[in-house]
Amino acid sequence: MYRGDRDQDTICAVSTPHGVGGISVIRVSGPKTLSFVSQICKFLPEHPESHRAYFGSLKDLSSHDEIDEVLATYFKHGKSFTGEEVIEISCHGSPVICQSILHQLVQLGARPADRGEFTYRAFMNGKLDLVQAESVLSLIESQSQQAAKLALRQLKGSVSQKLEDIENDMTWILAHAEAGIDFSTEGIKVVENDIVLNRLDKIEKSLEELVGTFKVGRLLKDGFRVVLTGLPNVGKSSLLNLFLEDERAIVTDIPGTTRDVIHGDTSFKGVKFTFLDTAGLRESVSDLVEKIGIQKSREATGESDFVFFVFDVEKGLSAEEIAILDGLDPQKTYILANKTDRLAQTPEVFAVEEALQNSKFFQKIGDLESFRKRRVFFVSALDKKVRSRVLEDLVKEFGDLQLENTVLISNSRHLENLTRALENTRRSKSVVEDGLGEEFLAIEFKEALIAIQETLGKRFDDQIMDRVFKEFCIGK
Structure with a gap:
């Protein structure tokens, strides 16, 4: 995509989001950066100082009319993000001004940058490894505090250093194995099997730890995807509005109000949550639109990280609801016994076994055994404390998410490669053990x-x- 002579081009692009703003930044990188920019920014000295900003008028090449007053920040070759000579032009954030400046640069011989080409050049010039390059995009796209922290740790090399350590141990084993092949005809054992197995055990453990962090890393990066499901008119839409702290869904007493999947984002303790309110599940439906909504509900439930199964605690669980519960994954299902405001006595949140023992709150619920191995919350959509109480428990599912010193992977490409490395390592252990x-x-x-x-x-x-790099924006 970026190979060949194109790597020697001087490239340019707007690096700030497109649209109207106070300031836009145009990045120029490549061997002719200073030569090109100096022709439209006459105020730049012949030998500018690296990391210094210069102020002046940027002018049209042909008419010499002033286009804008700008700041031009110079970065010397080897001391920039890309590793090349770079100038960043800060201008007023008008799309017209940006396009005019880019037009001047292209006239001089610069080429519009491809997607992610600045980061690609940083990778090719040894300023970043591939893991760090991917973390640039993750940092740009982060939608929560925890996602940003995770991406920044990866950009600073937390994952890279761990992989470098594993690579060094692997190289040691391979070097000794290949030396053993050379000396095998002379009957010389270069290294004992026990030493090799110890190293392989160490590598296997490190890889298992990294692979095991993917679920938490992915959730920190992308957020928790939570589906509210259950029969019609049990209060799913009211709870959605409560969790989002916004009147996102229409709430009525008429069953089947929600026909499509309604979603919204919120944040809790620096973690992103995407909540989805789905059409109420019921079998006897003649309305085609509602049937489609129910099918979408089932699909959303299967694709979710967590399911909040909602039922009306005043009415208790019906046989139909018990059947739905039995079809849900217990490991990701929370049961929200809603409308506790209608009970004479409002129970607190119980652990499952405690809930089973306190059957006075389940007189109308039916099969208590269906609650085993599940988390039960007694809630009311009228109680604003429910939001923090439920989400706090969900976050605790993954322990302390303030994992400042923990190395986490969050990229599917990394998971694929590390899983492959782990499988090969395990097979390598078998090779040694079998002699x-x-x-x-x-x-x-x-x-x-x-x-x-x-x-x-x-x-x-x-x-x-x-x-x-295909996921990157132009200018990054």
């Missing part, structure tokens, strides 16, 4: 090393580059 010889170990374990190097970007091809 099959260094040549078999070298063949098997080399695949594990390649998976780590592909993650870091030490081995890559056009397909990997396209996968990483």
Whole structure:
């Protein structure tokens, strides 16, 4: 995508979001950056100081009319984000002004940058590895405090350093295995199997830890996706509005009011939550639109991270609701016994076993055993404290999310590669334990090393580059 002579082009693009704003920044990078920009920014000195901003008028090449008053910040080759000579032009945030400045640069010979090309050049020039390059996009797209913190830690090299350590141990094993092949005809054992197995155990444990962090890392990055489901008229829409702290859904006493999946985003303790209110589940439906809504509800439930199953605690669980509950994954299902404001006595949140023992609150519920291995909350959509009480428990599901010193992966590409490396490492252990010889170990374990190097970007091809950088915006 970016190969060949194009890497030597001087490129330009607007790096700030498109639209009207107070300031826009145009980034120029490449070997002719100073030469090009100096022709429209005559106020720049012949030898500008790196990391210094210069103020002056930017003028049209042909008419010499003033286009805007700008700040031009110069970054010397090797000391910029891309590793190349870079100038960032800060102008007033008018799309007309931005396009006019870009037009001047293109006339001089600069090329409009491709998606992610500035970050790509930073990677190619050794300023970032591939994991860090991907974290740039994650940081830009972060929609919560925790997502931003996670991306920043990855950008600073938390994952990269862990992978470098694993790569060093892998290289040591492969080097000794290949040396053992060379000396095998002389009957010399370069390193004992116990030492190799100890190293392999260490690598396996490190990979297992990283792979095991993906679920939490992905949730921190993308947020929790929570579906509210249950029969019609049990209060799902009222609870959606409560959790979102906004009147997002229409609330009426008429069953089947919600026909489509309604969603909204909110934040709690720095974590993003996406709540989805779905059409009430019921079998006897003649309305085609409602049937489609119910089908969408089932699809959304299957794709969610968590399910909040809502029922009317005053009426109790019906046989139909128990059947729905039995079809939900207990590990991701929360039961919200709603409308407790209608009870004579409002119960607190119980653990499942405690709830079962306090059957006075379940006189109309029916099959109490259906609650086992599930989390039960007694709630009222009229009680604003419900929001923090429920979400607090959900966040605790993953322990302390303030994981300042924990290395987490959140990228599916990383998970694929590290899972592959883990599988090869386990097979390599079997090779050593079965005494099959260094040549078999070298063949098997080399695949594990390649998976780590592909993650870091030490081995890559056009397909990997396209996968990483195609998601970037122009100017990044």
